[in-house]
Amino acid sequence: MWKLTRPDNRHDKLTRDNLLDLQDHHLVRIELVREDQRQVWVLTKRGHSEAKKLLEPKGIRISALRKQEYDPDTGQLLGTSYDDHSAAVTSTAAELHRAGIGHRLGFATEIPHRLADGYVQRADLVVRAPAAGVPVMLLEIDRRTEDAHDLVHKLRRYWEWGRLLPRDAHKHTVELVRSRPGAIEDVDHEQRLWRRVYPPTGREGLVPLAFVFADTTTEKVANTVAVLEEAGRRYWAPRRYETYYQEAITAKDYSQAVPVVITTLEQLQQHGADAAVWRRLGRKDEQTLTDALDNPDGDALYHRQYARAEAEDERRRAAEREAQRPVCKRCGRKFTDQRWEETTARTAWKAGDLSVCGTCHADNVARKEAAAEAARLQAAAPETEDDGQEPGEPRRGLFRRWT
Known part of the structure; x- marks a missing residue:
């Protein structure tokens, strides 16, 4: 307190x-x-x-x-189950608050998260600190009284809870999720149950989870974290983006992962919760809490890399197309896009000589039209040969009377 x-x-x-x-x-x-x-x-x-x-x-x-109840036989006060674990939870909240991460009334303990099978996973502590860049975070405080694999099971349950739909979800969405495994990943987070309970995190993925170890040794923490990283990889690890530009994309897809950070209560008390005392699973170095929760190799990097890869691919395809552009056999000039289209379309039979460019094709057409016009004019001109008649004399017909 x-x-x-x-x-x-x-x-x-x-x-x-x-x-x-x-x-x-x-x-x-x-x-x-x-x-x-x-x-x-x-x-x-x-x-x-x-x-x-x-x-x-x-x-x-x-x-x-x-x-306040007492044992009827011994008179001893019952219900005094407040233990060191509860003290560690309160101390963790105090250290977060002291570092400006969360208002004193922004903490809640033993928050239930009901799974599809009815099991309720209770978070030791939930903090909401939007002003500190942490809109919401779940915390599990472990004094190494639990086996490392039990923590993996907790992580799995939070991951499963983050994939649930609300009871009033649209019928089409429910049928989509039931139709095949993994279909929930095609459902936007805004339509999932967790967004009814918590605000958006401002980052990719599900609600972040922190494991805070207390009253234990560095060796035990290291062993536990190693198990979490290996056995819980499916739940915290990002994936590769499924894209046409696989070689150009090094960014990772965190959209279906639970961001998991770890620290110890001793580090929080010694250095402060706002110091570089948090380590994200999958990373080597300790960072500040917001840096550990951020994904510099995530969605933002993906969009930049995809835009560069798409532009490069467009330049490559343009260069390949340019290399295939036909050259006029008469004048040596390259075909325009329009002429190229004319010579390769289904109506190419109308394009004339397919080996010449548009200009030369136009010259061909002009020459043919000129020749045709000359022939037409010649055919329409009056006869000029002498037929033996005097000027002004009526033209005799082909047949005449002989005397």
Whole structure:
């Protein structure tokens, strides 16, 4: 509470005094004292009711009431299950908030994600920090109490949840998804269930997931991450773009992947959550959170490379076409596009001599037309030969009377 509500204070006196004041008004109580002598405070029934009135109208979900119950035989307080894992979750939220990643009311714990088979995968922590470039991120806090393959199963469940359709999805979309495996990948993310729950991430892929390891060794973290990278590759790894220009495209398709980043609580506490303490699965170096979530080799690079490849291909095809352009056998000039089309179209029989260019073809046509016109004029000219008649004398017919 102290780190989450007063991240800039070096001492917890102000938080402790406020809790004592709330205790005097029967709004909070001490549930247990941890081994390091830190006290765990929870809301009383009255405080829980007051908190609901204050927070729920603002759309802020409040956790369930932790009832104060006692064992009838021993008289020991029951329900004191707040453990080191819960403390690590709260500490992670505090470190994110201290670095400016998320408002103190922008955190939520134990958020359920129901799968198609009814299984509910609960996220330890959900942060919404659009101002910090992280509109939404799910976090799993692991104190190495779980097997590495259990974390792979969690990753798979988040991936499966990101591929679900809402119950009121369009009938055509539902039938498309049922028709063949992988058809959901043809459905835009805006039509999927996760977009009803969370805002757009501003990046390709599904909702990002962070694994934060606490109270463990560097060797154990490295071994766990190695299993996540290998066994969970199908869920976090990008794919190659399916395109005609395979050799020219090095960009990767992250559209169906879960962006997974890892860090440790110790790194967050030592360097700050805004430092280069996050490593993206599939990458070697640690980066800041936003850099780790970004995809410099993703969609934006693909569009640039595709545009260059398409322009280069167009230039190549143009050069090949130019090399095949016919040359006039009479004048040596190359055919124009129009003349080339005329000589290769289905009506090429109308194009005359196919070996000459348009200009020479026009000359041929002109000569033929001139010759035809001359012949026509000659045929239409009057006869000029002497027929033995005097000028002005009526022309005798072919047959005449002899005397």
